[in-house]
Amino acid sequence: MRTPLSRIRGLGAAHHGTEHFWLQRLTAAANVFLLVVLIGIVVTLVGRSHATVLATLSKPLVSVLLVAAVISVAIHMRLGMQIIIEDYVHSEFRKVVLLMLNTFFAWGIGLCSIYAVLMISFGT
Amino acid sequence: MTDTPARPRPTSPHLTIYRMTWTMVMSIVHRITGSALYFGTLLLVWWLVAAASGAKYFDTANAFFGSWFGQFILLGYTWALIHHMLGGIRHFIWDTGRGYGPERQALARMTLVGSVSITILLWALALVLRS
Structure with a gap:
């Protein structure tokens, strides 16, 4: 039996079916919550000293939420930029190169942020 | 029939021929704010790594963040983030078919x-908390 799911599985420009759409929505929902938390943290830290900032960011709950936010944001922004590249870059070679750079950028942002948060939270 | 001169492919109408509408502008701005946020994450990384x-x-x-240029960038970044978030919530409403x-x-x-x-509320709040 052909279910609606099996019909779309593996379709689309990148042959990933609805996986891209779903992950975009999943991380979008996570971002709404996590970034409201992050904005709240940043707003309270404006103009504060280095020591105060470290004390806040190294709290376990803050660190975990920060790492979660960074992961969700990195996935979401990679997917979003991928759509922009696929929409506007028509040369296959340039498209593939840009898609690679897009992935490297998102991973770089994610890894550097997570590493920094862990350094802060484990007291460097 | 084989020597028919090659004709350029038909192109779809470009943005310039449409009358601007709110929905259209917001759709474009959603993409622009998304791109801005993409590169703006560098600021967050810089802040965390520096800390x-x-x-x-x-x-x-x-x-840098305290200079007028830094403040200008951060103000734009705040607005882009909130705008993209509200645009995303609009997408969620559309996803339910409404x-x-x-x-x-x-x-x-x-x-x-x-x-x-x-954005204005958040900056006012930050200023109040700072003093």
Whole structure:
């Protein structure tokens, strides 16, 4: 039996079916919550000293939420930029190169942020 | 018939021939704010890495964020983030099959009004908490 799911599985420009759409929505929902938390943290830290900032960011709950936010944001922004590249870059070679750079950028942002948060939270 | 001269492929109408509408502008702005946020994450990484690297590096980053140019960038970044978030919530409403009627216009306007208001509120709040 052909279910609606099996019909779309593996379709689309990148042959990933609805996986891209779903992950975009999943991380979008996570971002709404996590970034409201992050904005709240940043707003309270404006103009504060280095020591105060470290004390806040190294709290376990803050660190975990920060790492979660960074992961969700990195996935979401990679997917979003991928759509922009696929929409506007028509040369296959340039498209593939840009898609690679897009992935490297998102991973770089994610890894550097997570590493920094862990350094802060484990007291460097 | 084989020597028919090659004709350029038909192109779809470009943006310039359409009358601007709220929904169209908000759709474009959603993509633009998304791109801005994409590169703006570098600021967040810089802030976190500087904080982890020590007081000296942190003060350098803070000096930039505190300068008029840094403040200008951060104000734009705040607005882009809130605007993109509200635009995303609009997408969630569409995902449920709602919001395609005449209320589209109101939804699009609310996104802009909401993002500007929330940005001002957040900056006011930060200023109050700072003092």
